[in-house]
Amino acid sequence: AVHRLQILDTPREQAYDDLVQLAAQVMRTPMATIGIIDGPRIWVKAKTDNVPFDEIPRSVSFCELAIVQDRTVLLADLRGDPELCTSQVVAGPPHLGSYLAVPLHSPDGVTLATLSVADVEPRAFSAEQISWLEAVGRQVEQLFALRATLNERSADRDEALQREARFRSVLQSLANGVIVYDNNGVIDDANPSAETILGTTREMLIGETALNAGAIHED
DSSP states (O other): OHHHHTOTTOOOOHHHHHHHHHHHHHHTOSEEEEEEEETTEEEEEEEOTTOOOSEEEGGGOTHHHHHHHTSOEEESOSTTOTTTTTSHHHHSTTOOSEEEEEEEEOTTSOEEEEEEEEESSOOOOOHHHHHHHHHHHHHHHHHHHHHHHHHHHHHHHHHHHHHHHHHHHHHHHOSSOOEEEOTTSOEEEEOHHHHHHHTSOHHHHTTOSSOOSOOOOOO
């Protein structure tokens, strides 16, 4: 699902940056990120300026909890939790004190990322604030859906171009003369054999609606 999005290691994009800034402002936290699964790491697509990393191992990332459980995760006092206080991101930079994350889904419903906010101090978040963050998360999912649609259209275009190239290759190699008409009966193409048989050029034929050259073979 992640690779279908074709989003990993892409440059920063204003739309994602705007949403993490909105999340930080709405939640009144100094830090916000959009983190996406990539094997053993969480890759950060967007972040506020004071987040000190662009990726983090899944083994030390709290994003993993929201992704695996597929639910909003609130860790109100990381330093007071004996299992979490020794974490790399609590004991060391950025010295997190509290963390809140909502899971993000691909268009086909796969949990693959989080929108998270964090503070350097322990703090609680109200049900209303959590609801706000989940609403912002749904906007991120809309960006994922838009990206998936554009990727599909790009793939369809590439496939059409490949089919066209194969058709042109076959057309050029045929010994038979071939004239191609469009839906309006206008000549759209002609192969080299047709040029030889008709004693004219492809350029002279394209755009015509009828053959002005004799097309009867001598035998």
